[in-house]
Amino acid sequence: MRLTLSRLFFSLSTALGAALSVCAAQAGEVQVAVAANFTAPIKEIAAQFEQDTGHKVVAAFGPTGGFYTQIRNGAPFDVFLAADDTTPEKLDKEGATVPGSRFTYAIGKLVLWSAREGYVDDKGEVLKKNEFRHLSIANPKAAPYGLAGMQTLAKLGLTEAIRPKLVEGANITQAYQFVATGNAELGFVALSQVYKDGKITGGSAWLVPANLYDPIRQDAVILLKGRDNPAAKALLDYLKGPKAAAVIKAYGYELQTAK
Structure with a gap:
């Protein structure tokens, strides 16, 4: 019986270790440029996202206009969470984003x-x-x-x-x-x-x-650097989900209504 239990424990430990190794191998890192107004919400969302997916969020905070200049000059961001919709749209037209990835994540x-x-x-x-x-x-x-x-x-x-x-x-x-x-x-x-x-x-x-004042529609978009990064797509998908929505609304933002 001792031998059987020992082998069973060893098998379970091996399986668990293999599963953790697979998760670690699949987990990625996403570099995000975040509009300064969204600092507190994204910190909460990122913590939940990392816990739920294993992906790590590395965020930088600043003005949308400043990030636009950095992105056009080759800054290594995968995702851009802007404080408006015009800047991401401009990047779209300039070919600096993944087509079809842009959406309004919050209305300020x-x-x-x-x-x-x-x-x-x-x-x-x-x-x-x-x-x-x-x-x-x-x-x-x-x-x-x-x-x-x-x-x-x-x-x-x-x-x-x-x-x-x-x-x-x-x-x-x-x-x-x-x-x-x-x-x-x-x-x-x-x-x-x-x-x-x-x-x-x-x-x-x-x-x-x-x-x-003009509506403050804040758009998110995957930048060209993040086009092959699963963590970048996972983050934008997460921003559209119920957990992120709850945090966003808790900070006084409105959400884009479905068309």
């Missing part, structure tokens, strides 16, 4: 936010009062949320009055940090940076009405 929302409780009212009247010293905003030439902020000021007729008070961050993360550290009393940031599970996580905010 703009918020006027202050780290101070009660500083920003729920109708954004604080902008019209113009009693603050600094308003933080991401570079509108590189960051779609910065562009949305400028569009909002234009729609409200406040561009020229507020322009001298603008403090510009290189990306939406830096724009957020200016407000969080008190270097600016308030700023235009992505809702995802200050929102989790149905509420603003600190300070005060005005959710900017969608009619004041």
Whole structure:
């Protein structure tokens, strides 16, 4: 009996080891360029993705416009998660992506936010009062949320009055940090940076009405470097699934409705 059990244990151990070896051999790594506004969600999604698939996500965060330049100059990214739909579309037309891989993974929302409780009212009247010293905003030439902020000021007729008070961050993360550290009393940031599970996580905010800026459709695409990387396709498939959707919605994004 001892010999039989010993052989059985050995057989099971061998089989388990072989299975783990196969999984390890099949697991890959995907290099992802991620728009700064999506930093927190992708970290959660990546952890789930790695646990469920064995593939490893190596992410870099920054402005969409900056990533476009890096990609065109040969940066080694497999996947691009942009903060708009125009930049991935442009890369599509330039032949820098895998045809048919592009889709909208999230629709972003703009918020006027202050780290101070009660500083920003729920109708954004604080902008019209113009009693603050600094308003933080991401570079509108590189960051779609910065562009949305400028569009909002234009729609409200406040561009020229507020322009001298603008403090510009290189990306939406830096724009957020200016407000969080008190270097600016308030700023235009992505809702995802200050929102989790149905509420603003600190300070005060005005959710900017969608009619004041162009829709922020955020597209994902596989780049040419990732065309033969199974982990790249697996990640985009995962972004379309229910687990990723739950995380994306938890951070205040909307999802593209099926056509």
